Amino acid sequence: MQIVTASGKGGTGKTTVATSLALIAAEQDSVRFLDCDVEAPNAGLFLEPVLDARKEVGILIPQVDEETCTYCGKCAEVCQFHAIAVVGKKTLVFPELCHGCGSCTLVCPENAITEHLNVMGVLEGGSTPEQIDFAQGVMNVGEPMAVPIIRELKKWIPDSSSEIEIWDAPPGASCPVVETIRGADFALLVTEPTPFGLHDLKQVAEIVKELDIPAGVVINRDGIGDSAVEAYCEDSALPILIRIPMERRIAEAIASGKLLLEAAPEYRPDFEAMLKTIVAEVSA
Amino acid sequence: MRQLVVLSGKGGTGKTSVTAAFAHLASEGEYADKFIVADADVDAANLELVLQPQLLEEQEFKGGQVAVINQDTCAFCGECQDVCRFDAIDYTDGLYAVDPIACDGCAACVYQCSTESIAMYEQVVGKFYVSNGRYSPLYHANLYPGQDNSGKLVTLVKQRARLQALDEDRVFVIVDGPPGIGCPVISATSGADLVLIVAEPTISGVHDMHRVLQTVQHFGVQAIVCINKADVYPDGADEIESFCEVNGIQTVGRIPFDLTVTSAMVEGEPVTAFHPEAPASMAISTIWAEVLESLLEGEV
Numbered sequence: 001m002q003i004v005t006a007s008g009k010g011g012t013g014k015t016t017v018a019t020s021l022a023l024i025a026a027e028q029d030s031v032r033f034l035d036c037d038v039e040a041p042n043a044g045l046f047l048e049p050v051l052d053a054r055k056e057v058g059i060l061i062p063q064v065d066e067e068t069c070t071y072c073g074k075c076a077e078v079c080q081f082h083a084i085a086v087v088g089k090k091t092l093v094f095p096e097l098c099h100g101c102g103s104c105t106l107v108c109p110e111n112a113i114t115e116h117l118n119v120m121g122v123l124e125g126g127s128t129p130e131q132i133d134f135a136q137g138v139m140n141v142g143e144p145m146a147v148p149i150i151r152e153l154k155k156w157i158p159d160s161s162s163e164i165e166i167w168d169a170p171p172g173a174s175c176p177v178v179e180t181i182r183g184a185d186f187a188l189l190v191t192e193p194t195p196f197g198l199h200d201l202k203q204v205a206e207i208v209k210e211l212d213i214p215a216g217v218v219i220n221r222d223g224i225g226d227s228a229v230e231a232y233c234e235d236s237a238l239p240i241l242i243r244i245p246m247e248r249r250i251a252e253a254i255a256s257g258k259l260l261l262e263a264a265p266e267y268r269p270d271f272e273a274m275l276k277t278i279v280a281e282v283s284a
Numbered sequence: 285m286r287q288l289v290v291l292s293g294k295g296g297t298g299k300t301s302v303t304a305a306f307a308h309l310a311s312e313g314e315y316a317d318k319f320i321v322a323d324a325d326v327d328a329a330n331l332e333l334v335l336q337p338q339l340l341e342e343q344e345f346k347g348g349q350v351a352v353i354n355q356d357t358c359a360f361c362g363e364c365q366d367v368c369r370f371d372a373i374d375y376t377d378g379l380y381a382v383d384p385i386a387c388d389g390c391a392a393c394v395y396q397c398s399t400e401s402i403a404m405y406e407q408v409v410g411k412f413y414v415s416n417g418r419y420s421p422l423y424h425a426n427l428y429p430g431q432d433n434s435g436k437l438v439t440l441v442k443q444r445a446r447l448q449a450l451d452e453d454r455v456f457v458i459v460d461g462p463p464g465i466g467c468p469v470i471s472a473t474s475g476a477d478l479v480l481i482v483a484e485p486t487i488s489g490v491h492d493m494h495r496v497l498q499t500v501q502h503f504g505v506q507a508i509v510c511i512n513k514a515d516v517y518p519d520g521a522d523e524i525e526s527f528c529e530v531n532g533i534q535t536v537g538r539i540p541f542d543l544t545v546t547s548a549m550v551e552g553e554p555v556t557a558f559h560p561e562a563p564a565s566m567a568i569s570t571i572w573a574e575v576l577e578s579l580l581e582g583e584v
Contacts, residue, residue, distance in 0.1 A: 009295065107395055171463050206430070252516055
């Protein structure tokens, strides 16, 4: 069973909720945690895994053999991203524009194109003290595309025997978020009751709806802002699964790297109940 | 003309609240009517919620293309599915169809289809707006949920803002940036004269600040740092300041945790306009003076 945490707006507490949920789930089941926020991966700071596996990932980009290339330009013609061009007696590849689709390689009549891995980041995996099977993607600084790294992360160990997987998504509502959410059984939308929180919750709720994934909402920093998030959830039939109040001691503890349930163990029953609800919803 | 871009790495550190306050403060200073604001966080565009724009121009933004299979001529050979590296071709009930959400727009399937049954169609993936913001012209956009090409939309927003600024001899553009370090951040950073990083003194905030700093430096743009919610974890704030000092990065102040910022957001106003005497407002005013000085340094 795959549960994804997403939010739209950044900093609403996706990782806070995901890590504590993993902790609770690991008491009963085998758990795998994927930090899919490859631009700013933070879950490892809280779960403190020992990382002993590492794999460089990226996309396959073309390499043109100048000996066999006839400069026919077929490759440039099919490339939708202007990542390969024929200029006089030279075929140039622009790796930063390439999406790694392989179309140029397929159409080359001379078989002059081979592909090699253009490394864009690394996958790191290991185990936490609670025996959570942990993996994260870390995009290299200066790389523009997060999606290929997320894609590789999600299929790194495809036959993982874990009963529950938790995927922590990046903020926003564009392609990296979609790549993370795809294939999940349940989406946990973490928001805060403010106009910014609501605006961005709507964006991500729309993605989840489009992908036909059941969802529930966690209201973090409950008590600040206004009641518009609540009204929206009611109108959209999105159940509110937990409310975590705005408390300075919680904010301070999380700032220093503590897990929510370490700082505020009184929310343990809420997390247990939430997990039960999700499992029941998915199994139904 | 100078461009200031506000970034953070980690989301939710307060970029937009700080940017909105800067717009308000700029409108009360020497450069009132001499600046433009742009929202480059196109998939979570929140600046409009506090700058109350009156729309002047709206334009569809066409992003990438998606493949569509013509079921009448499809020979059901499955070649499209074999060549697709984005798992975008579904096979259900004996039919092949493209999942438009997964489709990357590469057209590899179009060229491999033996019956020429696949064509590419352009998609409208968002909207681009020009508005009269509360304090200045505002360039903003809305990338539809789940869409690609946010970097291109960011570039469009920034280019148009820049053109108006140059046309009208405006002195600077303030750009509210996206979180992370990927394509929209790179697009937002490109051409910037100064990046202000709004850091948060949490273990995550510090980690992500390092990543965005490296990204900004990678593209050769000067960065300065301010610390938001600084008193929530003073050890973290100290760590950020000493790191910046060692690495020759200017820090321009600390903003205390202050729920007035949220109240202002609920009222749809920048905090400095909503409650100028609030602790956060006072801190942001001081920071703005320093940022402005750095931004205009060397500008005649």
